Amino acid sequence: MEKLFTTRKIRLLIDADDIDQKNKILDTLYQWRYICFKAANQIYTHHYVQQQLREMLYLTEGVRVKLSDIKKDEHGILSTSRMNTSYQVLAQNYKGSIPMHIMSALNANLVASFNKISKPLAAGESALPNFRREIPVPFKGTDVKKLTSSRDGKVFRFTLFDIPFRTYLGKTGHDKREMLESLISGQVKLCASSLVLDKGKIFMLAVFQTEFDFQELDQDIIAEASLSLDYPVMVSVGNKRYTIGSKDEYLYKRLAIQAAIRRKRKAMTFMNQNSRKQLRKSTIENLMQSEKRYVSHKQHVYSKRLIDICLKNKAATLLLVDQAQKEQQAKEDAFLFRNWGYYGLKQKIERKAEKAGIAVLIE
Template sequence: MEKIFFTRKIQLKIDSDDSEYKSQVFKTLYDWRYICFRASNLIFTHHYLQQQVKEMIYLTDEVKVKLADIKIDEEGILTTSRMNTSYQILAKNFKGKVPMHIMSSLNSTLVSTFNTNLVSYLTGEKTLPNFKKDIPIPFKASDLKALSTDNNGHVFYFKLFDIAFKTYLGKDFSDKASLLHRLVKEEIKLCTSSLIIEKGKIFMRAVFQSENQPQTLKQDIIAEASLSLDYPIMLSIGKTRYAIGNKDEFLYKRLAIQAAIQRKQNAMAFMNNQTKKKFKENTIENLRNAEKRYVNQKQHVYSKRLIDLCIKNQAATLLLVDQQQKEVNASEDPFLLRNWGYGGLKQKIQNKAAGAGITVIVE
C-alpha cells in the first residue's frame, strides 16, 4: 500500500501560566534556532569540502581521496561514515547546548538534501544554500511525548524536549483537529517535523504519514473541472454539475483586504520617508500576509471538495481546463484571474488528486 505524506502548520502555546517560565522557554527556543542556523551551514560546508578534496590539485599525489570509512574500505580517508562526519562536528561544537536529537534530525535531513542535489552543486547549476537565522528547529517523532486531548477534543497537549505545549486551533475549519485525533489513536504516524518561531508565535510544521487507501475508481468516468465567473470551480461528471464555492463567498473578504491595502497606500502620501517605511513593513505587509493566508486556506478547501466529489462519483480521470484558454471570457471580469488564484488552486488539485490515485489531465 502506497505511503503518502502531508504537512500541516499548527500553532502552539506554552502550557503554563508562569510568565517567567514562558520567557525562559522562548529564550531557549531562540538559542536552539540560532544553533540550527550555524549547524546547517557547517553541515553543507563540510560535505561540499569532502567532495572537492580530489579537485585540490595542489595536494600531493599520496593524498587519498576516496570518501569512505577506512574500517570498511582500506582506501577510504574517513574514520567514520559520511553521514556521521558532520554529526561529529555538530557534537563537538554544540553538545550540551542543544538536544542532540535536534542535531541528528538536522544532519540527516540536510545530508539527504545535499546528496539529492550533489550533481547540480558540482556542475554549478545550483549554489549551496545560505541558511538564515529563522531556520526551523527539527525534531523526531519520538521526541513528541504524551499526546492527549481535552474533553472537547479541540485542544491537544504534549511534551517536546520536556517543554509542555498545547495546540491553538482557533476557528480553524481545516482537517488539523481530525489529523491530531487520528494521531492520538495511532491511525497515522508523525514523521520528522519542526518548530517555527514567527513574530513571537510558535508553530509546529507537522509532517504526517498515512497509507493511501485504494479507491474504487472507474476508468471510464471522467470529471471535468473549470474556472467560472461565478464560482471558483465548476465540476461536471456525466450529466451532473457541481458548483464549488461562489463569488460572494470567496471574493468578498479578499476584495475587502485589497481595499484596505489601497486605503493604507493612499494614506502614505502624507507621511515622511521613515514613517512610510515602518508603515509599509508592518501594517501593509500584515494585510498582504492575511490575504495570502486566506486565499491559501480557501484553495485547500475547494480542492479537497473537488477531489472528494471525484472519489464519490468514482471518477478515475480529472480533466482540468487550462485557464489560459479562458482569458477571453475573463475579460468580462478583469479581476477574475488575479482574484481566483488559479495557479495555486490548480497545484493543490493536482497534489490531492495524486494522493487519491486520480489522473489529472490539463487541457
Template sequence: MSKSIILTRKVQIVIDSKDDTFLKETYATLYHWQRMCCKAANYIFTHCYLQEQVKEFFYLTENVHVKLTDIRKDENGILTTSRTNSTYQVLSRHFKGTMPMSILSCLNNSLVSLYRKERLDYFKGLRSLRNYKRDIPIPVAASDIRHFRQLQAHGNFGFVLFGIPFRTYLGSDFHDKRLLLEKLVAKDIKLCTSNIQLSKGKIYLLVAFEQQPEHHSLLPDIIAEASLSLEIPIVVKVQKSRYYIGNKEEFLHRRLAIQAAIERTKKGAAFNRSGKGRKRKLKSIEKYKDAEINYINQRLHVYSRRLIDLCIKHQAATLLLTNDKEAQEEQKGDGFLLRNWSYSNLKEKIGYKAKKAGIAVIEE
C-alpha cells in the same frame, strides 16, 4: 500494500503555563535553539562541500587514491567513520550541552540527504550552496513528542516536548487538522519527524503524519486527460464528458484590483500619522504584502482540488497531463502573464493531491 504518504499541517501551539517567568525562559530557550540550528545547518552543508573537495588538496601528489568512506570498510577511505556520522561529530563538538542532541541528529540526517540529492547541481554550476538564516525551523523527532492527548476542557490537544508542556490552538478549524490530530491520539496514523517554527512571537508545529492513500473505487481502464493552457487553466476530458476549470479573466481582474488597492494605499501613506518612524507610516501597506501571490496560490489549490474530485467522480485511476507548449513559450517571454500563472506550481499541487487519492499521474 500501497506506498504511504506524508502529510504536513501547520498548527499553532502555545506554552501550557501561566507562570510569566517560565514563559519568558521557555521563549528564550526556543530562540536559542533556533539560532544554534541555523549555525549547525550551515556547518553541515559547508563540511559536506569541503569533503567533496578533499581530492583537490592532493593535486601535487601522484598516485593518491581518496574515497569519502570509512577506512575500516575501504582501504582508500580517509574517514574514521561514515560520512553522515562525520558531520554529526562536528555538531557534537560545537553544540553538545547547549541543546538536545536529538534535534541536531534530525537536522543532520535531513540536510545530509538533501545535500546528496543536490550535489551534482552544485558541481555543474546549476545551483548555489544552500545558506540558512535564523528563521530556520527546529526539527523534532517523533519520539520527543510525548504524552500527546486530547484536552476536553479546550477541545484542543496537549503534549510535552523536552519537558515543556504545550497545547494546540486550533480556533475555528475548517480544515482537517483536528481530524488528523484525533487519529493521532487514537494511533490510527503515525507521527513523523516534525518542526517547530517561531514567527512573530508565535509558535507553530509543522506536524508530519504518515498515512496510507485514500481508498476510492477507481477503475484502471478509465483515463482522465487534463490539458493546461493560459485561456482556460484546466480542460478535463473524461470518457464522453468535458469540463472547464477556471478562466483567465479572474486572474487578471483580481490582480489589477489588488495592484490598484496598493497604489491607493501608497498615495495615502504620506498622510498617515507618524511618530514611530517608517514602520508606522507604512503600516497600512503591510496587509497587502504578498496578497497577489497568496491569491494565485489559493486559486491553484482550488483548481487542483476540482480536478482530482472530477477524477474520483468518474472513477479515473490515471490522470494524463498534457501541456500547451506554444503557450508556455509565450508565457516565458511575457512578464505580465508570468506574474499570474505557474505551470510548475499547478503540477506540484495536482501531483500531491493525486498521490493522496491514489491516482497515477502521467505527464506528456
C-alpha cells in the same frame, strides 16, 4: 499501499499560565534556532571541504584520498561514516546547549540535501548555499509526547522536549484537527517535522505519513468540473450536481485584506520617508503575504473537496470544462480576474488528482 506525506502548518501556544515561564521557554526556542542556524552552515562547510579533497589534484601523488570509513576501507581517510563526521562536530560544539535529537534531525536532513547538490557543486555549476537565522528547528516525530485532545476536540496538548504546547487551530483548521485525531488513533504517523518562530509566534510544520490505498474507480464514470464565476467549483457526476464554496465565502476575507492595504497606503501620504519605508516593509508586506496564504489555503480546500467528490462517486476521470470561456470572462471582469486565481486552483486540482489516481482532462 502507497505512502503519502502531508504537511500542515499548525499554530502552537506555550501551555503555561506563568508569563515569566512562557518568556523563558520562548527565549530557549530562539536560542535553539540560533544554534541550528550556525550548525547548518557548519554541516555544509564540513561536507563541502570533504568533497573538495577529491579535487585537490595539486597534492603529492602519495596522498590517496577516499571519503570512507577507514575501518571499512583501507584507503579511507575518515574515522567514521560521512554523516557521523558532521554529527560529531555538532556534539562537540553544542551538546548540553540543545537537545541532540534536534542536531541529529538537522544533520540527517542537511546531509541528504547536500548529497543532491554535490554534483553541481563539484562541477562549478552552483555555489554553496548558506542558511538564514530564521531556519526552522527540526525534530523527530517520536519527540512529540503525551498527545491528547480536549473533550470538544478543539484543542490538542503535547510535550516536545519537555516543553508543554497546545494547538490553536482557529475556525478553518478542520483538516488539521482531522490529522491530529488520526495521529492519536494511530491511523497516521508523525514524521520528521520542524518548529518555525515568526515574530514571537510558534508554528509546527507537521509532516504526516499515511498509507494511501487507491480506490477502485469506474473508468466509465466521468466527473465534470467547471471553474465558475459564482462558485469556485461546480461539479457534475451523472445526474448529481455539487457546488464547492461561494463567491461571498471566498471573497469576504480577501477583500478585507485589500481594504486594509489601501488604508495603510493612504496613511503613508502624511508620513515622512523613514516612516513610510518602515510601514511598507512591516505592515503592508505582511498583509500582502497574508492575502497570498489565504488564497492558497482556499485553493487547497476547494481542490480537496473536488477530489473527495470524485472518489465518493468512483469517477476515474475528471474533466475541467469551459476553461477558455471562463478565463476569458474573468479577464473581461477586472474585479473577478483580480480576486479569483484560476491558475493556482487548477494546479492544485491536477496535483491532488494525480495522487488519487484520477485522470484529469482539460477541455
